[in-house]
Amino acid sequence: MRTTLPVAVAFLSGLIMVVGFFMNPEKTFFGNVEEEVLQWVTIVGGFTLLLGVVSIVRVNSRVVSQKRKDWIYNLATLISVFAMAIPAIMPISSDSNFGSIFYSIFPESWSFLFGTGTYSIYDWLFNYMDSPMMATMFAMLAFYIASAAYRAFRARNAEATLLLLTAVLVMLWRIPMGEAFLRIFSDSLPGYINTYVMSGVNVAVQRGIIIGAALGAASMSLRILLGIERTYMGKG
Amino acid sequence: MTFFGHFEIWLSAFLVLSLFSFLYKDNPFYKMAEHIFAGLSAGYYVGLIWQAVIIQQLVNPMFDQGHWWLVFPGILGALMFARFFSKWSWISRISLAFVIGNTAGVFLISQLHGFVLPQVVSTMISLNPAQGFAATLSALVIVIGVISTLIYFYFSKEHTGILGGTAKVGIWFIMISFGAHFGYTVMGRISLLIGQVQFLLFDWGGSIKQIF
Amino acid sequence: MNFWEKVSGMDRRWIYLLVAISVIFPMLVVIKFPVQITPEARQLFDAVESLPDSSVIFLTFDYYPSTLAETEPMSVAALNQMFRKNMKVVTMTTVPLGGPSIAERVTRKLAEKYGKVYGVDYVNLGYKANYVAVLKGMGSSIEAIYPADNTGTMLKDLPLMQKVKNYNDVKFIYVVADNGIIDYWISIVNAQYGTPVGAGVTAVMAPKMYSFVEAKQLTGLLGGMKGAAEYERLVNHEGNAIRGMDAQSMAHLLIIFLVVIGNIGFFATRKLRRGAQG
Known part of the structure; x- marks a missing residue:
């Protein structure tokens, strides 16, 4: 019951979407069912966001009521939650x-x-x-990425050097000053970076990753629908 | 600008500077701003879900238009909160399964139909040299790059022989793409800083100039 | 400790100070290098420009306040183009934190500038949860997912929404996003319903998007603040993105300089480190 019922619900909920893909949503009864289910999912999905809020309130209330170290900050969080939420629901x-x-x-x-x-x-x-x-x-990440680039971005081997050189080239290409600088060498250089780096090598790699990830996501979806993958249910 | 207009800008500027102060070192101003930020963001969700979901999608259709059947998604949503009671927490799995199963159903089709097929189709391009040097070179880069990248991420067989050689080519391609990614990431992070500096210099600076 | 060791061990706060100066200084001393247009930005502009006036267009505000500097100028520039062409604009968001507020603020401001009437010339649908279901559901009926707009007005009471029932009634979808939602506009909406999708995304996401542009799944692309600056130039509206380009240039040059210095220091001290280990 504790696992069979959720697995059955997931299967049915997903099956409606898979079958619905092959039907005209506007002209069939099944299309209406699909539309209704999707509407329900957007409603249930809304409640999941509130789970996080309840968690935040519970954790911070506990710290404040027990007056643990730095509880005043947790009190600020609680006050902020209610200051935002209460007028909004009036x-x-x-x-x-x-x-x-x-x-x-x-x-x-x-x-x-x-x-x-x-x-x-x-x-x-x-x-x-x-x-x-x-x-x-x-x-603030701008400061951290600058510091990281200074400390860790090293040409330790051929691969790292290639990565570093491409990064520098792209950083120059994406700024008006850098683009003007690149044009000193050749007027077509910025165009070549766009064609061969971004729309060439980069596209090839991203395409490989997209295809691989999509196949992975599709097989994971099938595992969920068939009840093989159950980790989303948590323990117990 | 009105007094209240100035107050709004100064309040924002104070919070922005409180957060930036962390760059020097951790301090109570930063901690306070950080906690207020977390609280306000959580409170924002409450207002949004109340208005956009509970009122607009549940209460109004049920009571004004007689869509009584929406009580079922309402119950499914409420069951999510069973997670907070250890004895009944398993009930929340039903609601979760409903959402996850639905998403899996959409994904099963959309990942294959919307990503794999179009991306594979656009990789099946002509390598005929008659189309000109530049076009052939571009096509070669795409075909070799996609195949070698896929092989690099294929771990079911040891990378030796032809497989190893192709994977080696793949890593060179990947390094170039990741370099471009890094360049773009730097650009993105700097842009976000520029946005906040523009606020401090022009909005807050403008207010300071007007007051003094 | 020699010079390069000192340089390599520099306190991070000096680097932070240099970054701050590199961003602040160009905003005070304006240089203004011309912004060149990339083919991807031109393609997006042309796609919108080629639509007949008064066409219905979707503009999404799928971004959080964290990336406003990159994304808001794109939305502002796009709205300038759309309202100038008297297009009927439907805005929406799938981002729960700030999306509806940002969409409301930006559209109302631009609509006021062009004298557009809410409900007739533009509508803000607001937010609904679970973006996969939202995108899929709007394929059959927008009203099923959004019974009311952002302010709670029923869609049946808005004249514009009388002629926009689902994606079939939308000529183009202009997505401005800072997260993975763009993937689903492509794989669900464009692939299954055939509505053309163009995108303005944050710089971090842009490299992946080139693959969709090449496969013609995306009609045009803006990447980060530079992309926004290109679009501002195309629509002839100088905004925060063009104004930020000098600072962007200086900061990039500083980071390139830091990478070079960091590497020189690394190689200069490598011998010493090897000696100490040996």
Whole structure:
């Protein structure tokens, strides 16, 4: 029951998609079933994102309630979760039952602050706090990649030298200053890099990898559908 | 710019600089910003799923349009939370299996039909020298490169003899492609830094200039 | 400790400082080298340009705030081209963190500039979970997956969506992405429904995409901030990507310099290290 039922559900859910591929989605009953199943998957998929949020709240609440080391930071995380989430799930009009109760407490002119629309608290927190911080986290990688290039990018052997030379050539080609520099040697040089490196050797290698990975993904999918691959169920 | 407009920019700039301060060394400003970031991102999911999924895809269609059968995906979604109760955690497998099985079904077709076939077809190109030197050279590069790369990643047989020689050619191709990848990666990372520096110099700088 | 040993053991923070200077300095002292157009960017521009005016086009915001510097200029440039051609633009996202907010912010701003009316000239569908099912599901019915738009207005109440039922009604799909979602636009939507797909992707993803361009599975490609700068030039709209190209150039030159110095140091100290080991 604990493994057979999920395996059967996975098989049926996948089979509908495989068979659906060979049918006209607009004109058959099966097409309607496929459409309905896909709609259901987008709904269930939404709940999976909430699992992560529940985990974050549980872990941080535990640290705060036990006042472990640096618990103040975990408290900041918890406050941030609720500051973002609570205004977002509040009603934006008094049309519903909950809305009428809510706007009997708060003036209805405040409704623009709630929900997820433009000018809401949710949107403001995203635009002025969350978004710049996420962009900065990734911007810091520029420093790390420069440091890594300086310390680890060595021409230790022929293969590494080839990699290094291509990287330098591409770095030059992708900047206006570098492209102007390459044109000193030949006006066609940037075009050759595009044709023979990016659209030539690079395409060949990427194609090999894409074909290999796609065959792997297809066989893994078949294993899941047939119930051979069950690791996604976890332990127990 | 209004007072509130300045406040918005200064708040963003403070958070950006707090995170950048980690480059010098770890400090409480960085830690605080990092934890706020994690919290806000998690909170964002809640608002999004509430509005886009629970209200738009479940509550409204069920109560306004009478699509009562959507209660089933609603239950399947709720069952996901059984994971947090060790005795009942196995129930969440049903919901997970529904999503994973569906994705596997789509993938089984799309990986073969959408990747393998078109990529193989576009590798079957003419090597006839009559088409001109440049075109033949390009075609040769593609054909040799694809075959040698596939052989390099084929581990079911020891890389000796012809197989070993072809794999050796494959690694030269792979090194060139990975070099191009590295060049592009450097470009990407620098671009992200440029974005944040543009914000600090022009937006925050503009605000500083206006105030002082 | 000789000179090269000192150079090799330099504190990482000096390198960080050099990187910061290489990015900040060119923004203060503008040099402006011309941005050359690659054939892939031209192909994407031409594909959109050749569509009849008022065609329905999909523009996706499949990117997180982390890569805004590379991707947002692509979306802005693309919207400039589409609104200038009076195309009917349907935007959507499969990215849960920020996607809907970014799409809303960018489209509203550009629509205001061109005097476009929401619901008639453009619609923002917003986000739905599980992108594989979303992409596949829209093949038969967009309304089945998106019963309402980003703000909760039912699709049946939006005039534009009355004539856009599924991919058959869409002339072109312009994907701007910073993650693997582009693979599924190609392998599910383009392969199974035949709708042409063009892409603007982050630099990290660009090398893989060349393979799809060559196989004609992608109609045109923009790679990273340079790709965005090319598109800005093509649509005649100077934005953050063109403005960032000088800084990009200087930082690349610095990294090449660091690689060269690092290697000289490596070979200069290798003898010493071998001597010490021997």
